[in-house]
Amino acid sequence: MPKSEYNNLLKALDDMNKCLFCVECHQFCKNPVTLSKCFHLICSEHFPNMSHCPKCKASLVGCTTCSDDKLNGAVHAAKNLSVMFEHFKENNTCDSVDSIDKSPDVVAKTEPLSDTPLPNAKALKDILNNSSLSLASNISKASKIVEKRNHKGETALHIACRMGKADRVAKLLSEGASTNTKDNAGWTPLHEVVQNGRQDLVRLLLRHNTLVNVPGQGNETPLHEAIRYHHIDIAKDLVTHGADINARNCKGETPLMLAAPDLRAVIQDVAAKRIITEDSFDFELVRRQIELDCEDIRVYCVSQSRAITNKLKALTKRHSNLHIEQKFSNKVTHLIVDAEDGVCDSSLEVLQGIVNNLWILTTKWVTTSTDDNLASFEEYEVLGVSTTTYRGPKNARYNKYKHLPGIFNGCHFYFHNFNTKYKISNKIEVTKAILSKLVTDAGGVALRRAPNPESIPEAEKLVPYHAQRDGKLYNCSHYIIYKDMYEPLYNMAHLKAMPIGWLIECIEKYQLCEPW
Numbered sequence: 001m002p003k004s005e006y007n008n009l010l011k012a013l014d015d016m017n018k019c020l021f022c023v024e025c026h027q028f029c030k031n032p033v034t035l036s037k038c039f040h041l042i043c044s045e046h047f048p049n050m051s052h053c054p055k056c057k058a059s060l061v062g063c064t065t066c067s068d069d070k071l072n073g074a075v076h077a078a079k080n081l082s083v084m085f086e087h088f089k090e091n092n093t094c095d096s097v098d099s100i101d102k103s104p105d106v107v108a109k110t111e112p113l114s115d116t117p118l119p120n121a122k123a124l125k126d127i128l129n130n131s132s133l134s135l136a137s138n139i140s141k142a143s144k145i146v147e148k149r150n151h152k153g154e155t156a157l158h159i160a161c162r163m164g165k166a167d168r169v170a171k172l173l174s175e176g177a178s179t180n181t182k183d184n185a186g187w188t189p190l191h192e193v194v195q196n197g198r199q200d201l202v203r204l205l206l207r208h209n210t211l212v213n214v215p216g217q218g219n220e221t222p223l224h225e226a227i228r229y230h231h232i233d234i235a236k237d238l239v240t241h242g243a244d245i246n247a248r249n250c251k252g253e254t255p256l257m258l259a260a261p262d263l264r265a266v267i268q269d270v271a272a273k274r275i276i277t278e279d280s281f282d283f284e285l286v287r288r289q290i291e292l293d294c295e296d297i298r299v300y301c302v303s304q305s306r307a308i309t310n311k312l313k314a315l316t317k318r319h320s321n322l323h324i325e326q327k328f329s330n331k332v333t334h335l336i337v338d339a340e341d342g343v344c345d346s347s348l349e350v351l352q353g354i355v356n357n358l359w360i361l362t363t364k365w366v367t368t369s370t371d372d373n374l375a376s377f378e379e380y381e382v383l384g385v386s387t388t389t390y391r392g393p394k395n396a397r398y399n400k401y402k403h404l405p406g407i408f409n410g411c412h413f414y415f416h417n418f419n420t421k422y423k424i425s426n427k428i429e430v431t432k433a434i435l436s437k438l439v440t441d442a443g444g445v446a447l448r449r450a451p452n453p454e455s456i457p458e459a460e461k462l463v464p465y466h467a468q469r470d471g472k473l474y475n476c477s478h479y480i481i482y483k484d485m486y487e488p489l490y491n492m493a494h495l496k497a498m499p500i501g502w503l504i505e506c507i508e509k510y511q512l513c514e515p516w
Contacts, residue, residue, distance in 0.1 A: 013081060016078060018373070019291075020071075021041075022043045023041065024043065024046045024054045025046070027043075029043050029071070031043060031045070034065060035047075035058075035060065035063055039283060039287045039378065040054075044065065055379075056378065056379050146177040147178060149183075153182070153183035155178070155181050155183075155189075156172055157169065157173070157177040157178070157181070157189045158181070158183055158188075158192060160172060161189040161193045161196075161198075161201060161205075162196070164196055164201070173205075173208050179205050180210060180211050180214060180285075180403050185216070186216040186217040187216045188211075188214050188403075190202065190205050190206075190210055190222045191225060193205060194222045194226050194229070194234055194238075195229060197231050197234065199231070199234050202234050202237055209288075211403060212241050213242070213402075215465070219247075219248065219249040221249075223244070223245065223255040224247070224258065226255075230263070235259075236266065236270050239271050246469070248463055249463075250465075251462075251463060255267065286401055294377075296333065297321055297333060298325050298332050299333075299334045299335075300324075300328050300334070300335055300336070300349070301335075302335065302338075302347070303366075304338060308336070311367065314371075315369055315374070319374055328349060332356075333359065334358060334361055334377075335360045336361055336366060337349070337350060337361070337362065339362040339363070342362060342382055342388070343382065343384050343385070343388060344362070344385060344386075345385075346385050346386050346504070346508055347427035347428060348427065348434070351428070351508070352438065353393070354507055355396070357396045357399065357400035359377050359397065360381065360382045360393040361381055361382070362381075381394060391509065391510075392507060393510075395509065395511065396510040399510065405465045405466075407442045407507070407510050408439050408466075408506075410462040411439070411444045411445070411477060411478075411479060412447050412477055413435075413436075413439050413478075413480075414449070414450045414451060414478075414481065415432045415446070415481050416482050418430065418431060418432040418435060418481075424501070430500075435481070435500075438507065442507065443465075450480060451478045451495060453492055456478060456495075460477060461494075463475060466512040468512070472514055472515050473512055476494055476496050478496075479497075479503075480497045482498070482499055483500055484499065485497070485499050496515060498515065502515070
């Protein structure tokens with residue numbers, strides 16, 4: 001193996017170890033737990049005496065911790081791997097070894113290289129792959145093989161669940177298969193086993209970071225399916241694990257509405273007694289998703305600072321996972337913006353970033369990152385757009401992590417008289433094409449003709465997924481967007497006329513806002 005590749009491997013090992021270090025004692029975690037407020041990793045023994053996160057200084061008032069047995073395995077494997085390399089370096093000498101970070105557990109020695117051959121690339125790869133590293137192992141490079149899809153968008157886990165092959169399902173889960181992947185029709189593996197009435201497989205999936213409220217085709221949740229097929233025991237298991245008995249499908253039907261009277265009483269009783277609520281969100285799943293986001297960072301920078309762009313270019317030369325995109329496209333994963341006190345101005349790029357669920361980071365992420373280490377995304381994500389109360393970036397990102405429909409799912413928009421460019425603010429100038437792209441990227445439908453309130457097509461009579469329960473938009477599927485509100489107005493239950501400012505606010509907050 002060339003010395004440069006060997007050095008890169010040592011650097012990668014060092015970076016991996018740092019991810020498993022406690023942010024308090026900076027050593028490998030002992031009985032690691034994740035902080036629910038910021039998802040940073042610490043030794044469990046430190047938590048009782050903490051008032052703030054040592055890494056990001058977030059207040060830990062009301063904070064809980066989440067443990068994961070797999071992390072203990074990851075720490076153990078990382079330690080073993082470090083010992084292997086340390087032992088190798090003690091018995092082999094290296095000349096001109098490039099300088100790398102010296103962590104408490106991985107120290108690169110700069111000695112002359114002997115004639116003893118370095119471990120070959122395949123052997124080292126086998127060591128890494130066989131070391132049960134659970135740091136994002138369920139959704140990282142190691143699991144990409146099991147996530148390969150067929151022409152229907154199904155993964156191997158989808159197929160095994162649909163065919164009811166329990167041994168195959170267990171093997172795929174042990175290899176890191178994601179339980180929340182949707183196929184082209186919107187179904188997850190949990191939908192498949194629920195439809196087949198396989199309670200054993202339902203319980204197995206629920207033990208592997210499975211989200212229970214992911215809507216599939218027609219926004220049907222697994223609980224909808226359990227009710228339809230009258231799988232009572234499965235329905236009880238799902239509700240116990242946080243399934244929402246009031247989740248609406250695209251027709252507005254809830255599991256509670258679909259249940260027969262006897263089953264309705266059962267699931268209501270289970271819901272009343274459960275500890276997990278429908279708003280619970282798996283912190284470990286979030287942490288792993290964030291780790292996955294680190295694998296391939298494609299940055300589009302809109303900062304006006306030349307120093308920032310120059311620093312970004314320099315960082316790409318030191319970090320193989322960091323790339324700069326020259327234009328905004330579907331390849332972009334991170335948007336870099338100027339911000340003051342964590343708040344950025346609303347702009348067309350920011351709106352596009354929100355509806356595409358991107359990380360929107362302040363320029364401090366760039367200035368804080370070094371040649372040896374890229375800064376944490378969470379610490380430098382914008383706090384808000386225009387104001388700290390407009391938290392669209394984080395809301396959109398979490399919506400993606402939960403595998404939920406876009407903010408405008410179930411909504412149809414007609415843009416009245418936007419045939420020419422219309423300037424909303426100094427940084428936002430829109431056309432009908434731009435607005436149509438924004439709403440479609442956010443899960444909505446752009447109409448070519450104004451809707452007739454008396455004859456809405458049946459296919460368009462959908463229920464907005466994100467409308468507030470008992471709110472004014474609860475059943476509103478159609479919107480006519482005007483530049484100003486002096487135009488003819490509609491204010492029906494299913495059709496409303498709204499100003500363009502309302503639409504922009506919905507995106508900035510990533511909420512289907514109540515009418516002004």
